[in-house]
Amino acid sequence: MKLLEERIIKDGTVLPGGVLKVDCFLNHQLDIPLFCELAKEFYRLFADCNINKILTIEASGLGLASITAERFGCPVVFARKSRTKNLSPDVYSAKVFSFTHGEPYDALVSKKYLSPADNLLIIDDFLAMGEALTGLWSIAGQAGARVAGAGIAIEKAFQPGGDNLRKQGLRIESLARIASMDENGVTFC
Amino acid sequence: MKLLEERIIKDGTVLPGGVLKVDCFLNHQLDIPLFCELAKEFYRLFADCNINKILTIEASGLGLASITAERFGCPVVFARKSRTKNLSPDVYSAKVFSFTHGEPYDALVSKKYLSPADNLLIIDDFLAMGEALTGLWSIAGQAGARVAGAGIAIEKAFQPGGDNLRKQGLRIESLARIASMDENGVTFC
Numbered sequence: 394m395k396l397l398e399e400r401i402i403k404d405g406t407v408l409p410g411g412v413l414k415v416d417c418f419l420n421h422q423l424d425i426p427l428f429c430e431l432a433k434e435f436y437r438l439f440a441d442c443n444i445n446k447i448l449t450i451e452a453s454g455l456g457l458a459s460i461t462a463e464r465f466g467c468p469v470v471f472a473r474k475s476r477t478k479n480l481s482p483d484v485y486s487a488k489v490f491s492f493t494h495g496e497p498y499d500a501l502v503s504k505k506y507l508s509p510a511d512n513l514l515i516i517d518d519f520l521a522m523g524e525a526l527t528g529l530w531s532i533a534g535q536a537g538a539r540v541a542g543a544g545i546a547i548e549k550a551f552q553p554g555g556d557n558l559r560k561q562g563l564r565i566e567s568l569a570r571i572a573s574m575d576e577n578g579v580t581f582c
Numbered sequence: 583m584k585l586l587e588e589r590i591i592k593d594g595t596v597l598p599g600g601v602l603k604v605d606c607f608l609n610h611q612l613d614i615p616l617f618c619e620l621a622k623e624f625y626r627l628f629a630d631c632n633i634n635k636i637l638t639i640e641a642s643g644l645g646l647a648s649i650t651a652e653r654f655g656c657p658v659v660f661a662r663k664s665r666t667k668n669l670s671p672d673v674y675s676a677k678v679f680s681f682t683h684g685e686p687y688d689a690l691v692s693k694k695y696l697s698p699a700d701n702l703l704i705i706d707d708f709l710a711m712g713e714a715l716t717g718l719w720s721i722a723g724q725a726g727a728r729v730a731g732a733g734i735a736i737e738k739a740f741q742p743g744g745d746n747l748r749k750q751g752l753r754i755e756s757l758a759r760i761a762s763m764d765e766n767g768v769t770f771c
Contacts, residue, residue, distance in 0.1 A: 422695040423658040425651040451641035456658060459645035462614040463652070469612040469645060475683075494664075506611040 394434055394568040397546065398581050400427065407574045411549075419518055419546060420453035428460040431568055435516070435544040436464040438566045442541035444514045446470060448507070448533060450489075450500055450525050457546060458516040465514070470507060472500040472529060485535040487528035492521070500528040507536035515543040520567060523554020530563060542566060549574075550582050583623055583757040586735065587770050589616065596763045600738075608707055608735060609642035617649040620757055624705070624733040625653040627755045631730035633703045635659060637696070637722060639678075639689055639714050646735060647705040654703070659696060661689040661718060674724040676717035681710070689717040696725035704732040709756060712743020719752060731755060738763075739771050 406414040418424040444465050449458035450472040462469045472487075475498065484501040491498055507513075515529050526543055533540045540563065548555050548567035551574075555565055570582040595603040607613040633654050638647035639661040651658045661676075664687065673690040680687055696702075704718050715732055722729045729752065737744050737756035740763075744754055759771040 416692065417694065418657075421659065421662070421692055423648060423651070423660070425648055425657055426655060428648070429652060452644060452660070452662070453640075455641060455644040456648035456660075459612060459614055459617070459648045460652060462612070463618060463649060466615060468607075468614055470610065471612070471641070471645075473610070473641070503605065503610055505606065 394431070396427070396430055397569040400424075401547065401569055401571075401579055405579060407576055407579065409576075411574075413547070413549070413571070413574060413579070415547065423456045425456070425460065428457050431457060431546060432461040432464045434568055435461050435514070435566070439465075439514050439541060439544065442514070443512050444541055446507075446511050446513050447516050448472070448502075448513045448529055448540075449516045450474070450529060453519075454517040457518055461514070461516050461544065470502060472502050472532060474498045474500060485532045487531040489524045489528040490522075491524070500525070500532065502532050502536075504536070507533065507538050509537035511536070511538035513538050513540045515540060516545075517543070518546045519549075520545040520547070520555050520565070521549040521552045523558050526554065526558060526563075526565075530558070544568075547571065583620070585616070585619055586758040589613075590736065590758055590760075590768055594768060596765055596768065598765075600763075602736070602738070602760070602763060602768070604736065612645045614645070614649065617646050620646060620735060621650040621653045623757055624650050624703070624755070628654075628703050628730060628733065631703070632701050633730055635696075635700050635702050635727075636705050637661070637691075637702045637718055637729075638705045639663070639718060642708075643706040646707055650703070650705050650733065659691060661691050661721060663687045663689060674721045676720040678713045678717040679711075680713070689714070689721065691721050691725075693725070696722065696727050698726035700725070700727035702727050702729045704729060705734075706732070707735045708738075709734040709736070709744050709754070710738040710741045712747050715743065715747060715752075715754075719747070733757075736760065
């Protein structure tokens with residue numbers, strides 16, 4: 394998607410260690426008018442899939458998931474990263490390794506909010522090693538829910554997560570796919 | 583707001599220990615069509631305030647903040663609850679005690695995303711002791727930003743957070759204000 398690629402080139406910064414910093418529009422400050430355009434594109438891609446629920450994970454995917462759910466007229470369910478007093482003990486869970494924090498966490502979704510009647514679209518802001526997406530796909534599977542696909546804002550296509558999951562049969566639509574990046578800039582697939 | 587009060591009565595559960603469980607529509611599964619109605623009401627209340635940015639805190643306020651920001655045509659900035667590799671060390675911060683987790687955390691916002699040029703609306707799903715809201719108001723103050731007010735979905739008005747902050751001069755608009763609640767039900771102000 395041209396609009397997103399241009400925005401990454403304009404405002405993204407590549408830090409040493411393979412970190413793409415896009416926190417001025419994607420994951421700390423959220424450019425909601427941009428999100429509306431991304432959501433429109435997700436809707437175009439998945440409009441004929443009878444999506445009845447969006448699945449995402451806290452925190453930064455939640456804004457994009459919510460704006461996308463508005464297009465589909467459906468609710469969002471988000472996986473929590475820690476067990477809180479307010480979450481039912483009756484949960485689906487998946488162990489997810491966070492490369493940002495260097496340690497694993499449990500992604501948790503209450504069993505009340507996913508079922509075999511659901512036809513899900515998974516939304517997230519980033520896809521790199523595919524850890525979070527694998528966890529969400531597993532949680533959907535535990536619930537017997539169907540996953541029509543995953544809509545991702547930015548995929549680091551030079552990391553294996555996306556292609557591994559595609560090989561396993563998951564439809565993934567990434568709006569910007571980065572082929573390579575370094576301090577001199579970003580190139581797209 | 584009648585619509586939200588009716589929804590709390592229909593789907594909310596009061597657990598022992600003063601916990602109002604509304605995770606089926608507000609903070610685990612997000613009823614986005616309902617959020618659109620709440621956002622419309624926030625827009626009606628603050629339409630003449632020249633809001634240029636919404637401030638919230640991860641995670642569960644992020645969906646409502648994003649849908650509300652769409653009405654105002656402005657970005658969202660959200661405070662993070664832990665320092666991650668992707669967050670600039672140059673942050674405004676506030677210590678916030680979490681009654682859900684029984685311990686304090688640091689709310690952090692990068693200094694790049696708040697300034698004296700900002701006129702903020704703070705959005706959150708819950709207001710009880712006012713800890714998170716106090717932290718966000720402090721962060722806005724550190725940045726020299728103006729805070730036009732705070733829009734809250736559910737206020738536990740029998741706890742002192744909201745009135746304490748109102749006395750200190752913060753305009754707070756809560757769409758449902760709970761006067762009392764127990765296992766037999768909820769009454770509103």
